[in-house]
Amino acid sequence: MNNAATLAHMSGGQFAVPLVIRMATGAGKQLAAQHSHSLEGWYAHVPGLRVLAPATLEDARYMLAAALADPNPVLIFEHVMLYNASGELDPAVEAVDIAQAKIRRPGRDVTLITYGGSLPKTLAAAQQLAADGIEAEVIDLRVLRPLDLPTLAGSVARTHRCVIVDEGWKTGSLSAEIAASLVETVFYELDAPIARVCAQEVPIPYAAHLEQAALPQPATIAAAARDLVRPAS
DSSP states (O other), X not given: OOSTTTHHHHTTTSOOOOOEEEEEEOOXXXXXXXXXXXXXXXXXXXXXXXXXXXXXXXXHHHHHHHHHHOSSOEEEEEEGGGTTXXXXXXXXXXXXXXXXXXXXXXXXXXXXXXXXXXXXXXXXXXXXXXXXXXXXXXXXOOEEESOOXXXXXXXXHHHSOEEEEEEEESTTOHHHHHHHHHHHHHGGGOSSOXXXXXXXXXXOOSXXXXXXXXXXXXHHHHHHHHHHHSOOO
8 A cells, every 4th residue: 555556656657566466355254353354445445556356257267367467556355255156167258357347137226236245145136136026237346446437327327226235344435435426426317315235333243143144145135225116105
């Protein structure tokens, strides 16, 4: 933050810092409060850093190559609950960009914005909503800094409702930045207030049932979306 992120600016572009740092993030493995942080939002606050959060096999595989090719510092936050994910890589994918968000599921009724370890939960929530006749569009941020605001704003302009799912705490969070940016750009497209589903404002508990209660879950994500689409009378 103090050197790698600033050297290109301080040298007038004469020096680059081609640095890549991979870090584990997130909770869900009963590692208790001291090993369950989601602090990627801290680093996404800093100009001069590119901050990535892979959530799929292809992104986990190919983001690293793109980061190594970047002349500037790149931080890759890998959610601990995704390390055991396995599957076949799509042979049609040979590279991924590290600049844009991606629509993982198209929809018309509400936009669900998330990243990293919360993507599988958000897709599961979208499945639950589909059973209720609500078609949710799921956007995977992929890049936490710089945010791909055009993709986010374009989706919200189509669906007119938005839920942001962020495993970080709500106070001072990445979700707050996204919500504020959307209000600044597409406020008049919104038919309901922007909702956020974040971790509870407590150190992450060790006990399994309390840990799960403290984190966003498919049911809580789906409930937040339903409240926007079909508010209680």
